[in-house]
Amino acid sequence: MYRILIADDEPMIRKGLQKLVEQSGQSMTSIRTAENGFHALQQIQEERPDFVFTDIRMPKMDGLELCRQLAELDSDIQIVVISGYGDFEYAQKCLSYGVKEYLLKPVSKKAVHDVLDKLVRVSARQRTDTFVPVSRLEQWIAEMDDLVWSLREPELELLLEKLRKELHHYSLKLARFCDVLEELNLLLAKRLSTRDVFSLQTHLDLGGARDVEEAWSRFAEGIWSIVRDLKARRKGRAKDPVEEAKHYIEEHLAEEVSLEEVAEYIGLNASYFSQLFKQSTQETFVQYRTRRRMEKAKKLLQQPHYRITDISGEVGYADHPHFTKTFKKYTGFLPSEYRQNLGIE
Structure with a gap:
């Protein structure tokens, strides 16, 4: 999937190029347009394109200056210069900025499609040359997901530093580096979504990142933002959620506490x-709560000074007959029979 930006000050040419690109059959994520180099540069800083088609002569900022700034900003963006015959020598100056593709006006459908085919092939080679195995990405995310979910912050910090250093060894260009970080973020989002936790904020915006350090900083901050969100949702508690739930149930057996x-x-x-x-428990919430209530009731029944009617209230049953019925279903005995079997009158 590729992102394309078309910069030309003539609306008809912009629309015509956009249509030709759409008809190319290539897989495009977005096709945006700009009326001059200045506007194009603003859009590029908001969302990095893979390919830029730019006219030479435009107001505010011409194509040559746009190419120069793009070479400084991100040399991985492939640029196609569009020029008339009279501007061809002028367009050749763009060679020093890494431009290798030209389209002469009037632009034909075949010329646009041929150039796009070439750009896609070059892009595919670039991505292959700096390939990070998907299996490795999944290993990183499996570890990260576990540490984020359990809020093990010191270990997460070490993992992020290890990941940063490993990515550095791949010597990725900015565009590919951003691709990898976005893929990592997407994989983490998918894993967290399977836990169905609060729609945690996992969006990553790397548009306009000036270098890999800035891109990494945004990625890492996104991870810590998820941790902060998760901690806030758990009211700052970093315990195992099921164990914490059990503790809460135990502390509130005398109350009608709901799953919600x-x-x-x-x-x-x-x-x-x-x-x-x-x-985790092999029991539903209600089954677990009932079992714990009955276990507590059995302990209280072993103490002669407790009245059975008081015990039913202690374990959350305001309706004494309901307690009696539940206790017999659980133990096979009425509360009074249970006591008699223990030799308690």
Whole structure:
């Protein structure tokens, strides 16, 4: 998928080029246009294109100056210069800025399609030359996902530094470096989304990054932003969510605590929490809470000074008959029978 920017001060030419590009059959993410070099440079800083088609003669900033600034900003962007016969010598000055492709006016459909085919082939070679294995990206993200989810910040900091150094060894150009960071961010977002956690903010904007250091800084800040968000959702608690839920249930056995209330307390989506709890305990939330209530009731029944009616309230049953029925279903005995079997009258 490629992003294209067309810069020309003549609206009809811009529209014509855009149509020819759309008809090329190449896979395009976006095709944007600009009426001069200055406007084009603004758009490039907002979202980096893969290919730029630029006229030579434009107001405010001409094509030559645009090429010069692009060479300084990002030499990986492939530029196609469009010129008339009278401007050809002038256009050749762009050679020093890395421009290798020209289109002469009037531009034909075949010429545009041939140039695009060439640009795509060159781009594919560049990406292959600086290839980072997908399996390696997935390994990094598997580790990162685990550390982010469990809020193990010191380990996450070490992992990020290790990742930064490893990426540095690939000697990636800015464009490819940004591609890799965006891919990492996307993989992390997918992993977190399977946990269904609060729609955590995982958007990464690398548009206009001046160098790999700035791109990395934005990426790392995005990761720490997710951590801060997750900590805030969990009210600053970095414990295992299921263990924390168990503790909360234990502390509130005498109350009619709902699954939604516990999920909100530990900072998880209720639907995801329900799945996570069942997967971890092999019991539903209600089954676990009932079992813990009955276990507590058995301990209290072993103490003669507790009345059975008081015990039902201690374990969250305001309706005594309901407690009696549940206890018998769980143990096979009525509360009074359970006590008698223990020799307690």
